[in-house]
Amino acid sequence: MSVRVVARIRPLLKNELDKDTIVTAESLEGENNATVVRLPSPKNDAESFSFQFSSVYEQDATQQQLFDAEISPTVKQLFNGLDLSIFAHGCTGTGKTHTMRGGKSLADRGVIPRLLSSIYRRCKKIEKDTAGATQVEVALEYFEIYCDRVYDLFEPPEKRTPSGLPIRDNHGKTVVVGLTEKPCTTLKEFEQLYDQANMNRSTSATKLNAHSSRSHAILCVKITQTTETTIQVSRASCIDLAGSEDNRRTDNNKERLVESSAINKSLFVLAQCVEAMNKKQNRIPYRESKMTRILSLGQNKGLTVMILNLAPTRAYHLDTISSLNFASRTKKIEVAEVENDPVLRTMAKPLATSSIGGANITRQPLRPIAATHNANVPEPEKTKKGEKPIKAFSVYSDSRKPASRTSNLTSQNQGIRRTEGQKRAAEPSSTFSSRPAKTFRTTDNTSRTRNAEPVMTKASIEALIAQRIEEKLAEKALQDAGTSAPALSADLQKRLDELEHRIDAQEEDGKSQGLQFLLMAKQHHIRGEDASALRMYRLAQPFFPGNAKLEAKMRNLESRLRAGKDDSAIKHVSAPITSAMPSAPTSSLMAPLKAKEKISNPKTIFRDESDNEDEFAPPPESDHDASYASDDSFHYKPKAARKPKKTNKKLPIFRDEADVSHSAVERTPRTAHLLRIINSRDINQIKALKGVGAKKADGIVNCLVEMEDAEVLDLESLAMLKGVGGKTVENMRMGLTVSVGYDF
Numbered sequence: 001m002s003v004r005v006v007a008r009i010r011p012l013l014k015n016e017l018d019k020d021t022i023v024t025a026e027s028l029e030g031e032n033n034a035t036v037v038r039l040p041s042p043k044n045d046a047e048s049f050s051f052q053f054s055s056v057y058e059q060d061a062t063q064q065q066l067f068d069a070e071i072s073p074t075v076k077q078l079f080n081g082l083d084l085s086i087f088a089h090g091c092t093g094t095g096k097t098h099t100m101r102g103g104k105s106l107a108d109r110g111v112i113p114r115l116l117s118s119i120y121r122r123c124k125k126i127e128k129d130t131a132g133a134t135q136v137e138v139a140l141e142y143f144e145i146y147c148d149r150v151y152d153l154f155e156p157p158e159k160r161t162p163s164g165l166p167i168r169d170n171h172g173k174t175v176v177v178g179l180t181e182k183p184c185t186t187l188k189e190f191e192q193l194y195d196q197a198n199m200n201r202s203t204s205a206t207k208l209n210a211h212s213s214r215s216h217a218i219l220c221v222k223i224t225q226t227t228e229t230t231i232q233v234s235r236a237s238c239i240d241l242a243g244s245e246d247n248r249r250t251d252n253n254k255e256r257l258v259e260s261s262a263i264n265k266s267l268f269v270l271a272q273c274v275e276a277m278n279k280k281q282n283r284i285p286y287r288e289s290k291m292t293r294i295l296s297l298g299q300n301k302g303l304t305v306m307i308l309n310l311a312p313t314r315a316y317h318l319d320t321i322s323s324l325n326f327a328s329r330t331k332k333i334e335v336a337e338v339e340n341d342p343v344l345r346t347m348a349k350p351l352a353t354s355s356i357g358g359a360n361i362t363r364q365p366l367r368p369i370a371a372t373h374n375a376n377v378p379e380p381e382k383t384k385k386g387e388k389p390i391k392a393f394s395v396y397s398d399s400r401k402p403a404s405r406t407s408n409l410t411s412q413n414q415g416i417r418r419t420e421g422q423k424r425a426a427e428p429s430s431t432f433s434s435r436p437a438k439t440f441r442t443t444d445n446t447s448r449t450r451n452a453e454p455v456m457t458k459a460s461i462e463a464l465i466a467q468r469i470e471e472k473l474a475e476k477a478l479q480d481a482g483t484s485a486p487a488l489s490a491d492l493q494k495r496l497d498e499l500e501h502r503i504d505a506q507e508e509d510g511k512s513q514g515l516q517f518l519l520m521a522k523q524h525h526i527r528g529e530d531a532s533a534l535r536m537y538r539l540a541q542p543f544f545p546g547n548a549k550l551e552a553k554m555r556n557l558e559s560r561l562r563a564g565k566d567d568s569a570i571k572h573v574s575a576p577i578t579s580a581m582p583s584a585p586t587s588s589l590m591a592p593l594k595a596k597e598k599i600s601n602p603k604t605i606f607r608d609e610s611d612n613e614d615e616f617a618p619p620p621e622s623d624h625d626a627s628y629a630s631d632d633s634f635h636y637k638p639k640a641a642r643k644p645k646k647t648n649k650k651l652p653i654f655r656d657e658a659d660v661s662h663s664a665v666e667r668t669p670r671t672a673h674l675l676r677i678i679n680s681r682d683i684n685q686i687k688a689l690k691g692v693g694a695k696k697a698d699g700i701v702n703c704l705v706e707m708e709d710a711e712v713l714d715l716e717s718l719a720m721l722k723g724v725g726g727k728t729v730e731n732m733r734m735g736l737t738v739s740v741g742y743d744f
């Protein structure tokens with residue numbers, strides 16, 4: 001993956017003019033451009049921290065300068081077939097939306113309108129240069145992830161369903177189902193669509209930002225280039241992340257706190273994913289939040305630019321350090337995974353792929369080529385004029401689309417297309433629908449092959465051959481699937497929908513979220529990561545207000561951290577919990593930077609593999625198992641109107657006599673057998689349990705991997721794994737009698 005991380009320090013706002021500026025940009029010796037962010041240590045102003053990035057933009061940097069230097073050069077590659085992802089990251093009020101969207105005046109326009117302007121210019125140029133032989137179409141999807149739910153921003157809020165749009169895994173890619181795709185032919189048209197859609201975005205005034213985005217907004221621009229012989233699709237995804245918030249500073253009310261919790265949680269998971277990638281762990285916890293599932297940072301191929309937005313004042317000091325730490329980790333992913341110049345290396349891929357595909361490619365049934373390299377892929381025949389346009393593409397995957405055009409549609413897809421067709425019936429004929437039909441054509445990429453030859457290595461050829469084999473197998477599987485009766489698809493679809501509703505219903509219940517936080521807290525606790533555990537307990541606390549045991553746990557962790565060696569770590573996590581609904585401090589989202597010795601040489605980059613909050617934490621308490629089990633005492637108190645549930649109702653089903661003590665020795669054979677299967681982490685065995693499908697099994701294994709060496713010791717702990725619950729545990733156990741034939 002190629003992640004280019006640049007930092008941008010915003011200017012002082014009107015109400016900050018008298019405030020202390022502590023964040024500065026510096027150049028390394030012999031360089032003209034600033035690449036280092038420097039700020040003092042929170043402990044001691046005489047010491048400073050420095051972080052190096054690809055570029056650093058100072059307070060007076062204009063929107064134009066940032067775009068010209070960072071984004072403009074990628075547009076060419078976008079048209080060469082690479083996907084592009086642009087992230088704005090940073091805590092609340094640091095200028096993410098300003099950077100991505102910007103203001104109304106020409107000079108103030110942000111990255112997104114400038115990118116679209118560049119895209120349309122290039123479209124025109126290509127069409128002109130090829131005398132119309134290559135035609136370029138642009139289409140948009142725009143959605144937000146608000147409180148872990150996905151909403152289409154092209155739909156007015158009143159049309160939203162409470163649970164939002166479902167997301168599904170499709171051949172390893174996450175897709176948002178049912179998004180509107182808007183063909184968009186001119187910049188003017190884009191501006192209208194974009195402005196209108198932005199009015200649908202969830203924003204609110206907070207103490208830290210009068211127009212704070214309460215959601216992650218993702219704009220996907222799909223570019224389709226059609227020539228006589230080929231169709232090439234590439235995508236630019238522009239992501240304006242919601243800002244992390246230190247709720248000790250926000251004075252957020254309950255509603256804002258819930259939003260803030262969701263924002264902080266998803267950013268926390270993002271940080272965890274980045275950390276897992278850094279540590280080269282096999283499993284990246286993408287599934288812990290919808291944002292990380294959809295973005296799949298590190299899985300998407302192509303170019304990624306992350307713009308780290310920073311506020312210059314002391315009020316943001318700890319938040320700024322947290323953000324810098326996070327960005328440094330993200331930057332390291334690039335260093336670890338891309339050894340050669342990422343631009344040259346990734347540019348070679350589409351050329352090489354199309355040359356390997358050669359004349360044998362007659363259709364592209366699945367996503368891989370388009371998803372990973374956007375190779376020139378012939379598309380199935382387009383619909384005739386007047387017919388419905390093709391259904392929405394997905395964020396990083398359009399794997400269903402080719403299938404849908406080749407009659408192998410699942411009823412799910414048919415349903416989507418119907419909806420889309422109805423939606424668009426009133427719309428003027430789009431460029432898609434009015435375009436003359438294209439037929440499958442074999443690729444004749446002689447010149448491309450020639451171009452690609454010098455960069456083909458043995459390894460890349462092998463990888464491409466493996467990929468082609470995979471595609472062929474997938475194509476065959478798809479064709480096989482296409483022969484199954486439509487009734488089966490409808491049935492499958494119904495089951496999927498039911499499952500989705502069940503999950504949504506569960507998600508709507510704050511209990512599930514609160515328990516997830518608790519589970520994550522416990523996982524951290526087990527690993528001895530007290531600082532992270534404390535953060536997660538804090539996130540959980542709003543769901544269990546007034547729970548004395550939880551508060552005692554947090555106090556315990558706080559005092560242990562306070563007693564730890566490094567004061568700077570304590571500063572990040574030891575704020576006393578006074579309010580009934582304490583918050584997740586922003587600084588707690590990402591690892592605090594370890595205080596280093598005095599920095600005198602700006603060339604030194606003060607991050608290394610060991611920079612991890614957990615090194616500040618004292619070793620884990622030996623009694624953590626006891627506390628693990630004792631969390632059953634957390635009473636869930638859902639949103640205001642609901643009555644608190646009694647403890648004994650919480651996990652009533654599977655508590656069999658022998659389990660009361662939670663002792664492994666006293667487990668029934670059936671329970672022991674079930675726990676053995678779970679702790680085996682063997683997805684096939686887990687999937688075979690009654691009531692556990694592939695998705696749930698995957699979720700369970702993910703949780704277990706998160707727990708590293710820890711095991712699930714009892715059924716109650718099992719029920720608390722994400723997506724499990726008491727009923728599922730009961731089903732698993734009951735199923736064992738029949739399906740496993742265990743002698744109980």
Ligand SMILES: Nc1ncnc2c1ncn2[C@@H]1O[C@H](COP(=O)(O)OP(=O)(O)OP(=O)(O)O)[C@@H](O)[C@H]1O
Binds near residue numbers: 094
């Ligand atoms: N480079 C800049 N030049 C001028 N003003 C800026 C700049 N960056 C940010 N601002 C101003 O700072 C304020 C906060 O910016 P913005 O709303 O973009 O922050 P944000 O990071 O998106 O916050 P949130 O996460 O809460 O949505 C706005 O008033 C914005 O106009």
